[in-house]
Amino acid sequence: GENVEQHPSTLSVQEGDSAVIKCTYSDSASNYFPWYKQELGKRPQLIIDTRSNVGEKKDQRIAVTLNKTAKHFSLHITETQPEDSAVYFCAARGRGGGADGLTFGKGTHLIIQP
Amino acid sequence: ETGVTQSPTHLIKTRGQQVTLRCSSQSGHNTVSWYQQALGQGPQFIFQYYREEENGRGNFPPRFSGLQFPNYSSELNVNALELDDSALYLCASSLDSGDEQYFGPGTRLTVT
Numbered sequence: 001g002e003n004v005e006q007h008p009s010t011l012s013v014q015e016g017d018s019a020v021i022k023c024t025y026s027d028s029a030s031n032y033f034p035w036y037k038q039e040l041g042k043r044p045q046l047i048i049d050t051r052s053n054v055g056e057k058k059d060q061r062i063a064v065t066l067n068k069t070a071k072h073f074s075l076h077i078t079e080t081q082p083e084d085s086a087v088y089f090c091a092a093r094g095r096g097g098g099a100d101g102l103t104f105g106k107g108t109h110l111i112i113q114p
Numbered sequence: 115e116t117g118v119t120q121s122p123t124h125l126i127k128t129r130g131q132q133v134t135l136r137c138s139s140q141s142g143h144n145t146v147s148w149y150q151q152a153l154g155q156g157p158q159f160i161f162q163y164y165r166e167e168e169n170g171r172g173n174f175p176p177r178f179s180g181l182q183f184p185n186y187s188s189e190l191n192v193n194a195l196e197l198d199d200s201a202l203y204l205c206a207s208s209l210d211s212g213d214e215q216y217f218g219p220g221t222r223l224t225v226t
Contacts, residue, residue, distance in 0.1 A: 001173070006156075034214065043116070043204065043217040044157065089156050099170030099211060101147060101159030 002027040004092050006105025014113050019077045021108045023090035026071065030092040033066060033073045034102065039086045047088075048075070077110075085112045116140055118207050118218035126224045127195050135190045135221045139207030146188040147215055148180060151202040163188055164211040192223075200225045 003026040013019045025033075034049035048064050050057045050073070056065045061080075066073040077084055087107045094100040117140035127133050139146050145164045149157035159172035163182035177193040186207075192199060202222050206215035 004156075032212075036217075043219045046214055046216060049214060091156075099162060099164075101162060101170055101172050102149075102157070102215065103159065104156030106156050107154075 002030060002092055002094060002100070002103040004090060004103050004105045006090050006108060008108060009106065010109045010111070012111040012113055013080055015080055015082060017080055019080055019084070019110055021075045021088055021090065021110070022072065023074070023092075023105050024070075024072050025092040025103075027092070027094050028068075028071060029094045030071075032093040033064065034091050034093075035062075035064060035075050036089045036091065036104075037086045038089065038107075044089060080110075080112050082112050082114065085110060116207075116216040116218070118205065118216055120203075120205055120218040120221050122221060123219070124222045124224075126226065129195055129197060129225055131195050132191065132193045133195060133223060135192075135203050135205075135223070137188045137190070137205035137207075137218055139186045139188070139205075140216060143207040143209050143216075144186050145208045145211045145213070146182060146186065147206045147208070148188070148190045149204045149206065149217075150174075150199075151204055151220070153201070157204055160190070162211065169211060195225045197225050199223060 031052040036044035038044045063076045090105045091102040119138045147162040148160040151157040162170040182188045202220045
């Protein structure tokens with residue numbers, strides 16, 4: 001089955017700086033890559049996603065890049081703000097569609113230092 | 115916030131007991147997926163229901179079972195509870211199988 005590795009496990013950045021979280025996946029058939037933000041005690045919130053026919057996707061201060069050859073995708077957050085502090089999860093899903101379920105990484109705890 | 119709701123919020127059970135968790139999907143969504151999230155870990159896929167049929171399952175034993183009703187709400191049943199079943203159980207609804215998944219707030223299950 002699919003395996004998703006996520007790094008780093010903790011990331012501390014100064015407010016206003018950029019943050020990058022990286023994930024790799026094992027199944028070359030995977031074709032959907034969402035990112036979720038989870039604040040303490042709250043539900044995971046979908047913040048951005050991409051499919052395997054898109055190399056880069058942006059939404060205001062966040063962007064996701066995908067390298068299918070390397071089986072690698074990344075989340076970029078620019079101009080970080082205190083409210084960006086949370087745990088971020090990457091995930092991947094195979095060509096079976098929803099029936100495959102999402103395979104999640106172990107999460108990155110992003111800390112924004114004032 | 116999503117329109118996905120779950121009940122109950124918290125639950126405490128004893129090892130060996132059975133539990134039923136409930137999920138109401140977002141209006142118009144016909145697919146519900148269930149995940150188990152242990153403390154400090156990412157969610158793990160249990161199974162998915164699409165139009166009242168199980169159409170995908172992760173690496174969980176048969177004592178984890180589910181149902182989906184005609185209104186697309188869903189239940190997760192766990193029999194013979196074990197201590198390791200203590201976790202946050204999340205459901206996610208999507209417009210259709212393969213679409214974006216939106217999570218509910220979860221049910222925190224503690225097994226003693």
